[in-house]
Structures are given as C-alpha cells and as structure tokens.
Amino acid sequence: MHSIADQIGDLAEAGEKMIERLRRKAFLPDSRKGLNVRIGIAEAAQLLGCSTNRIRMAEEDGRLPPPPASENGRRVGYTVEDMLNMRAVLGASPARAPSDTPAIIAVQNFKGGVGKSTVTTHLAHYFAVQGYRVLVVDCDSQATTTTLFGFNPHFNITRAETLYPYLSIDPTQADLAYAVKQTPWPNVDLIPSNLELFDVEYELAAAGSDGQSVLAARFRKLKQGLLDLACDYDVVILDPPPALGTISLAVMQAANALLVPLAATTPDFCSTVQFLSMMDQVIGQLIAAGISVDYNFVRLICSKFDGNDPSHAMVRTIMEQTFGPALLPVPILDSAEISHAALRMMTVYELDKPIGTARTNKRCRANLDEALGQIEQLVRTGWGRMAPADEAALLQA
Template sequence: MAETQDYPVALDDIDALALRADTVIKRLRERVFAPGLQKTLDVRFNVRTAAEMVGRTEKAIRDAEGDGRLPEPEKNPETGRRAGYTLEEVNRMREVFGTLPHRAPGDPATVLAVQNFKGGVGKSTVVVHLAQYLAMRGYRVCVIDCDSQGSTTSIFGLNPDVDVDEDEDTLYPFFRHGGPSSLHYALRATYWPNIALIPANLGLYDAEYEFAARMVREQNFVLDRLRSGIETISDQFDVILLDPPPALGMISLSVLRAANALLIPAPPNNIDFGSTAHFLKMMGATLNELAEHGGARGYHFVKILATKMNDQKSAHQAIKRVMEAVFPHDLLNAVLKDSAEIDNATANLMTVYEITGAATRTETHKRCRVYLDAVGREVETLIRKTWPSHHAGLRKEGIL
C-alpha cells in the first residue's frame, strides 16, 4: 500500500495514457486516410518544365506529339489548353528521346542510408523528399522503411495500423527464421511513378528481439541479412533509400552493413550536433567491431547534411561555421533549412513536392523548393559519380 502512495502513477495509468495518445493518432490518420481514399499524385508540369526535365526543346516535344511518337497531350475541356503533363508522361518522353538517367547494368545500385541514432533530426523528411526528387529526375527508386514508427510509410499514403500487415508486408518476415529468400514479396508500387516502397509498422519492432536472440547463434547471417535481401531486388532500381530507426539496435546495425553510402542529417544546435558527434564515434567503433566478425564494410560516400537550419538564430550560424571548419570535405554544400512549408506538408502527411495550386506560388514554398532541390542535386551528383557509365556525362557537365 505504501508503494502505491509513494508512486501514485501505476502501470494502469501508463497504459491509459498510451491509449489516449493512440486515439489522437487514429483521429489524425482518419482525417488523412479517409475510407476508400487512395493517395494520388496531382502534380502536373507545363511544356516548358517538361522540356527542361526531359532535356529537349518544347518544339521537339510538340514534333514528337505531331508525328505520333508521343500521344496527343490532354487538354482542359473548358479552355482547350494543355492540362499539363503527369510524371508518367514526362518519363514516357524520356524513353522516346533516350534521356532516362538509369544506371547501366555494370553500375552498382546505390544503397543510401539516411542515418543518425538521434530522433528528430529530419531523417524521414530527407528520405521522402530525396526519393521524390530522384523520381522526378527519372531514376528508379526503392524506399525501405526500417523504422517501426512508420513515418515514411504514412507519408507514402499507407496507414501502418490498417494497410500494412507485419506478417506479410514489412521486413519482419524476412528477418524471421525460415523467412522468404527474397524481398520481392514486400515491394509495393506507390502513387509516385518510379518509387516502390517496403513499408513498416509497429510489428517490425519485434524483429529487434528476434535479431538479438539469433545473433548468438548466427552472427554473420543476422548482420548481413538485410544486405542479402537488397541484393535480390537491386537490379530493378537505381537508388535504394533506407530509413532506419533512430537508435543503435540490430536493425540499425543491419542498415549500416547493407548500405554502400551514408547521409547523416545533423541540425546545427548544441544538443543535436553533440549527438551527431557521439553517433559518428559510436558508428566507427561499431563498424570496426562488426568488421572483425563479418568483414570490413566500406562506402562510396559518407556525407553530413545540416538540417533544420535557422538563419535567424545566431547559435545555428555559429555551429554551422564550426561544422564547416571541422568537416570541410564531409559536409554537403546544400543546407536543408527550417521551413514552415515542410512542417505544414508533414502535418497533412504530404511532402513539399506534392503541394499544388496557389500554394506553390508563395515565397515560402519557392524558397523551400530551392533548399530541397539543392540537396537533391548534390546527392544525385554523388550517386552518379559512383556509376562509371555516367562519368562521360559528368565530364561534359564540368563536374569530373
């Protein structure tokens, strides 16, 4: 009795608190995921933008439409003007003109992990926007959500609690003893052309326990299980993006072993930057330890991305200068600045790239697109540098 008096908040109260929080999440998801409603991509590109994306002139596009190589453009029935091109139609143009940027068969698929053991650094934000940027550029992208919170899964239009079965749709079956030999079972097409998704939900958290138990018996198998799974699907994609959990666990270790490139988001404030420094130290120690058991693992590139940068905060500017001094060759030039546009889009389980209409004409939106596009371009260049078939093009562009 005394114990209850000393500690008036009991386990039942914790359970009730969790239940109330779950109710809030359900209401938010009910608002976004209306029954029978599937998320669609409503973004369209005018002929000038389409020509820039395809790498040909507006006249070349119209000529191809005129001679039948491309279908006649859809027109607005009221105005008779072109309604704009979908991303699928832009990719069809790329096929016709031979400007799809796919890697050659001999080029290695880029397996890029956006990793930091600290939460709240913008990891999922970077993953979804980078995936969509690369898809708009014409690359074939797979996003693997390795985080049981399922934030990336939600943004791609799936309700983790309803639309995702942990025993069939996530990485969990693949991690279990006697699981599938390939990851094909989990691949889902998304409403974004060129983006496939392996979703996640809370059930994936159980894989941490099973991994830990198997580690004693099958160390090398567990460490490289994800890497071997990615190898079964990598021929279908140019870039595979991994969104790991924000913690040092078995899944995070598997991600580090599976990736061949790392992008580390790090906000320029004392706490987050300190955590990133600890992450780098832990990552180095962990990889060295794992190398003794499963062999050394290298990366095509490892880059740090300053995220949630606020130019109005002198502390952010000071720490950013420190980052530039300490990581002169490891820090991306592009910065993902703190933006209400990203926050507002995320609140509706969207990305900035999915916003349409008058909202795209605001200065806030335009600035945010500039930041996101700059990050995407720099990462795209790093990826292309790993593909020998792209070297001649990069030299022509003055990059190599």
C-alpha cells in the same frame, strides 16, 4: 483505477485513432493516397534536359501524346507517368547502366528530431521527379516514413508485410519481394514497417550463446536480400531506427553509402559526433568479425537550417570547420512549406499547388532541388557519369 500500463495503452490507442483521422482528412476516406502533380512544359523541358520545341515537335509528329486540355482549352500539364514515357521516347532517362551498382543509401543519425524520415521521403521523391527507379525500405518500427507514404502502420500494415518474416529467427520468407508495395509514385516502391518489426530485436537478443553467429547471418541476409531487389532499381534508400540496435547495424552493413542529416544546433552537432564515434567503433568490430562494411560516399547534410538565425550560422560554421568536404555545401532550409506538407502527410514534391505563398513554395522547392541534387551527383559520380545537362547547356552547345 487504471494501472500505468492501462493508461499508456489508452494514450497509444487514442493516438492511433487520431492518426487515422488525420490520414483520412489528408486524403479521401476509404481511399489510398493519390498523386495530383502536374508539370508544365517549361519545367518538363528542364527536367528532360531539352528545349520545349523538341517536346512540341514530338507531340506534333505523334511520338508523344499531348497533355489533356482543361475546359477552357489550356494544357493542364504532364503527369509523372507522362514524364517517364517522355524520358523513354526522347532518350532522357537517367537510369543506371546494367553494369552500374545500384546506390543503397542509409539515412542515419541516432539523434531524434533531425528530420531523418523527412529527408528520406523528400530524397525519394526528388529522385522520382528526376526519373530514377526508387525503392524505399522503412527499417524503423516507429514507421514514420511508412506513414508519410500514405499507409497507417497500425491499421494498414501487418507484421507479415514488413521485414519481419525475412529477418526473424524462424523466417517464413526466402527473399524480400513479398514486402514491396507500390506507392502513388509510379517509379517509387516501398517496403513498409510497423511496431511489430521491433520483435526482431527481441528475438536476436534472446538468441543466447548463438547470438553472435545468428547476428552475423542476419547482417549478411539483409544485405543479400536488398542486393537482389536492387537489380530492379537505380536507388535504394534505407531508413533505419535512430538507435544502435540489431536492425540498425544490419542496415549500416547492407548500405553502400551513408547520409547523415543533422540540424544546426549544438546538441545536434555533439550527438552527431557521438554517432560517428560509435559508428567508427562498431564498423571496426564488424570488420574484425569478418563482416564487410564499405561506402562509396559518406556525407553529412545540414537540415532545418534557418539562415536568419545567428546561432544556426555559427553552428554551421563549426560543422564546416570540423567535417570539411564531408559536409554538403547546400543545407536544407527550414521552411513552413515542408512543415505544412508534412501535416498533410506529403512532401513538397507531392503538392499540386502551394500551401503557403507561391514565392515560399518556389524558394523551398528550389532549395530542395539544389540540396538533394548534391546527393544525385554523388550517385552519378559513382556510376562514372556527370549530372544530366540542363536545357541552357544544351542550347549553348
């Protein structure tokens, strides 16, 4: 008869095999995840903040290559790489100035099921579509974000490719450059995670009487490592573990902005209040120990919001009364398009065509753009700049 440990091990192994099967079904076997998104000229103009005529003129005078045509002669649209080139040629890059501090945003809540990793990946891809250089750091040993980026943390990622060699008691890496991986998005990189990253928690817990000083050293080390890397990016997004452990504390101290996703349910609201109370105490202790914690902004965002559910509306009203302007006004709506995309290990921004109806996809994408655009505005405000002007504003100018 199998022991309990054997039974759990069998379940874990069966689960890992199924994840690998799903991954292979989501994108071709023996291949990496691809990006097949094409952007039409009208959407391209809107993203670039210019008119379609300006794009066509740049193509006609040779400054921009025209997009390839399909067999029937129709333009098939621009790739993400094309869009980045267009931004450079037309002077439409939103990148920060060298003197601007990169935004290092921790997406954190200790309550599970609030869509933390979904928010992280959609936020990364939103910033990518807008033309920013993005680094995502998966600090959670459960590695959901790593999986959504197309890597299987059990089969594709080793401990040596995570934060572990940098944060361990006996580090083998002096900086974080070793861990940065390219993703299908040309302007999004990833530091992946896997289950073995949790060994850092064990090591630091076993540090004995020197634990406090070792802990403080690790906090400062992660912050410095991320600051060094951030020089090459506009936005760094951190996905910490959903628990108050060593890595979570190090991440919270390394970030310069905090985004707290929460669902519109009473348990999620109560759990988030507990999270904020705990954060308040911990930050006080960190500051007392000489470890600085400072955020350019702290915001809560309501995720998985169903506007047709009266209970959601009631809880959101409670959130508004409690958190005031710290709660972002536009929630992320619960959408079948997000769920269907996640089943394919994708975000809505990676879909080359709607999974459900075109109307559902358009409504979901518009909501994500508006909700996540609120965070872009906070970042740009921190740089002393407003959001890029849209085409309509430019035409009226």
